[in-house]
Amino acid sequence: MASEAKLLETLAAIVGSDAVLGGDAATPYYHDWRGRYSGAGIGVVFPADTRQVSEVVKLCAANKVAMVPQGGNTSLCGGSVPLADGPRQLVINLSRMDRIRNVDAVNYTMTVEAGCKLASLYDAPEQADRLFPLGLTAIAPHCEIGGNLSTNAGGLNVLRYGTARSLVLGLEVVLPDGRIWDGLRSLRKDNSGYDLKQLFIGAEGTLGIITAAVLKLFPLPKSQATACIAVRDPAAAVALLAHLRATCGDTISAFELISRSCLDLVFKHIPGTQEPFADRYEWIVIAQVADVLPAPLDGALRFALNTFGEGIAAFEITANKEDAEGWWKLRKGIPDAQKAEGISIKHDVSVPISRVAEFITRASTALRDTWPGIRIVAFGHLGDGNIHYNVSLADATGNEDFIAEQEAAVQHRVYEVVDVLEGSISAEHGLGQLKREEIIRHKSALELELMRSIKQTFDPHGLMNPGKFIQSMRG
Numbered sequence: 001m002a003s004e005a006k007l008l009e010t011l012a013a014i015v016g017s018d019a020v021l022g023g024d025a026a027t028p029y030y031h032d033w034r035g036r037y038s039g040a041g042i043g044v045v046f047p048a049d050t051r052q053v054s055e056v057v058k059l060c061a062a063n064k065v066a067m068v069p070q071g072g073n074t075s076l077c078g079g080s081v082p083l084a085d086g087p088r089q090l091v092i093n094l095s096r097m098d099r100i101r102n103v104d105a106v107n108y109t110m111t112v113e114a115g116c117k118l119a120s121l122y123d124a125p126e127q128a129d130r131l132f133p134l135g136l137t138a139i140a141p142h143c144e145i146g147g148n149l150s151t152n153a154g155g156l157n158v159l160r161y162g163t164a165r166s167l168v169l170g171l172e173v174v175l176p177d178g179r180i181w182d183g184l185r186s187l188r189k190d191n192s193g194y195d196l197k198q199l200f201i202g203a204e205g206t207l208g209i210i211t212a213a214v215l216k217l218f219p220l221p222k223s224q225a226t227a228c229i230a231v232r233d234p235a236a237a238v239a240l241l242a243h244l245r246a247t248c249g250d251t252i253s254a255f256e257l258i259s260r261s262c263l264d265l266v267f268k269h270i271p272g273t274q275e276p277f278a279d280r281y282e283w284i285v286i287a288q289v290a291d292v293l294p295a296p297l298d299g300a301l302r303f304a305l306n307t308f309g310e311g312i313a314a315f316e317i318t319a320n321k322e323d324a325e326g327w328w329k330l331r332k333g334i335p336d337a338q339k340a341e342g343i344s345i346k347h348d349v350s351v352p353i354s355r356v357a358e359f360i361t362r363a364s365t366a367l368r369d370t371w372p373g374i375r376i377v378a379f380g381h382l383g384d385g386n387i388h389y390n391v392s393l394a395d396a397t398g399n400e401d402f403i404a405e406q407e408a409a410v411q412h413r414v415y416e417v418v419d420v421l422e423g424s425i426s427a428e429h430g431l432g433q434l435k436r437e438e439i440i441r442h443k444s445a446l447e448l449e450l451m452r453s454i455k456q457t458f459d460p461h462g463l464m465n466p467g468k469f470i471q472s473m474r475g
Contacts, residue, residue: 002063004042004088011045011090014055019046019096029091032081033074033142036343037433039082041068044091050172050180050211056092057209058178065090066466067176069205071115071144076346077432079204080147083467094146097211100124108217109169109186114146114210121145121215130217133161133253137332146210152202154428156331159383160253161218163428164201170214171197176207176459186214199454204430205465207458221253221290225297226324227305229315230281234357236311237285237382241353244287247304251289251297255383257356258284262334262379269340270333273326277314285382286327334379334388342399344377344392345410351423353385360387363417367391367410386427389414411438436470 002010004022012020021029022043029044031037042065047053060067066089070080073093082089097115104110105128112121118134119141125132135156136143143153149171153164161167170185183197200207231237234257241255260282266273276284289297298319305315318324338344351359364376377390391410392399415425415438425442426435440448451470458464 007059007063007065007090008043010059011043011056014059015045015047015052019048020044021046026091029070029073029093030081032078034076034078034339034343037078037081037084039068039084039089041082041089041091044070044093046093046096048096050097050174053092053094053097053174053209053211054178054180056090057174057176060090061177061461061463064088064461064463066463067092067209068465069094069146069150069209071095071147072117072142074143074147075151075432076348076429077426077434079151079430079432079465079468083433086467087463089466092209094209094211095144098144101212103128103130103217104186105130105217107186110215110217111184111186111212112145112215113212114144114149116145117141118143118145118148125217126220128217129220131220132167132215132217133157134164134167137335145213145215149201149210149213150203150205151430152428154381154384154386156254156256156381158381158386159255160250165198167216168197168201168213169216171200171210172212173200173208173210176461176464180211181208184212184214199458202430204432204468206455206469207464209464219292222292222294223297223319224253224288224290224321224324225301225317225319226286226288226327227301227315227317228276228327229285229287229305230277230279230313231283231285232311232313233283234360234382237283238353238357239311240285240308241382243308244289244304247307248289248300251291251300252287252383253290254286254288255381256286256331257379257382257387258286258331258334259376259378261375261377262337263330265337265341265377266330266333269337270329273329273333276316276327276330279314281313284330286331288324331379334377338377338390342392342396343403344390344399345403345407347389347391347411347414347425348386348427348429349389349414349418349423349425350384350386350427351418351421353382355421355423356382356385356387359417359421359423360389362420363389363414366413366417370413371406371410384427385423415442431469433468436468439470
């Protein structure tokens with residue numbers, strides 16, 4: 001078994017000496033985006049192509065070195081950094097693999113490498129009059145498509161276009177033994193066996209390293225309208241969504257719910273933001289409709305809102321993208337505002353859309369009955385039942401002690417409600433280190449057995465992203 005120095009030397013021969021970091025130079029890649037998880041490793045390697053990834057993985061497998069796939073390192077659950085203790089680990093960062101290999105406007109597909117920043121994947125399709133719809137918020141300038149796929153990212157447009165899983169036709173993956181699976185098919189129909197790509201999407205790098213993908217494109221909308229709506233409560237928002245879907249059909253691309261606590265944090269920490277209405281309201285919704293036809297949509301959206309009935313306190317509509325961006329800044333600024341305020345107990349949960357209001361009410365009541373001084377920051381993608389439900393003290397100076405002492409109890413209360421409502425404790429952020437033990441309490445014995453069997457088949461030595469997903473994939 002090679003020494004760490006020898007391993008770094010051999011890695012440099014594969015990828016180039018300027019593409020290997022060790023010692024203190026590698027330390028920033030061992031810390032996660034939230035500042036919650038820090039690990040240790042042999043170093044960081046930056047392969048430039050799939051062949052180099054394959055050679056790096058073969059070297060690690062031969063020397064029983066664990067591998068941590070990493071892109072933009074924006075995981076919110078500690079999934080993209082090495083463990084603080086555990087086996088020898090090497091971070092394999094794919095950021096150099098950032099080529100758009102092909103845009104096929106006729107087939108409505110785009111083939112990209114895993115290191116492409118998500119924010120860089122919009123212009124090329126748009127120049128071909130096409131749309132790539134995966135839209136995240138605060139981490140979008142930093143996250144990379146390989147990580148988006150490995151966590152099955154969601155975002156603002158899931159209501160219309162689906163999660164990352166729905167946007168992939170094919171994958172290229174380096175397996176834990178270094179072999180390359182070329183599944184870069186651009187077919188809409190392929191009924192010739194198991195759909196292997198779906199095993200890697202959402203697996204958080206525990207089964208292999210995604211190096212490239214064939215992504216679906218869509219017609220580029222030619223018209224859109226956005227509404228900022230003050231609603232009575234989450235129940236009214238749920239009813240409004242159903243009404244808009246019935247009146248506007250599939251033109252609805254986003255429907256985001258925002259609580260007053262979110263708005264207050266945004267106004268405090270995000271410059272250039274302001275109240276969307278003359279009066280303060282406890283809940284607002286930002287809804288967007290878009291169509292490939294150039295006909296104006298603001299009239300149709302106004303008609304839909306005017307015919308809803310009770311539950312709307314006020315609304316404004318614009319067809320101007322710049323004006324709409326002012327409202328979207330309120331939503332997109334929430335994660336950064338929370339980060340500026342300090343740490344919180346984060347929950348990324350989903351329940352059936354019809355039960356979102358019930359979840360918020362039941363969870364909030366359960367928590368406030370025990371911790372009367374807490375602040376609940378609830379917001380998210382109501383259109384797909386995904387609510388980001390974050391808990392802290394209103395006085396940020398006491399948060400660190402509160403979270404250290406009460407996080408497990410708070411999570412238990414929230415997840416109890418999620419279970420009763422037949423939801424999921426992870427909607428789009430994944431499990432990582434944060435939920436690797438908690439998930440065991442929310443999956444059946446059979447589901448866990450099947451997951452472990454898949455892990456054992458692909459990665460029998462447990463070298464791919466150890467300590468993530470669930471605590472032990474072997475037993």
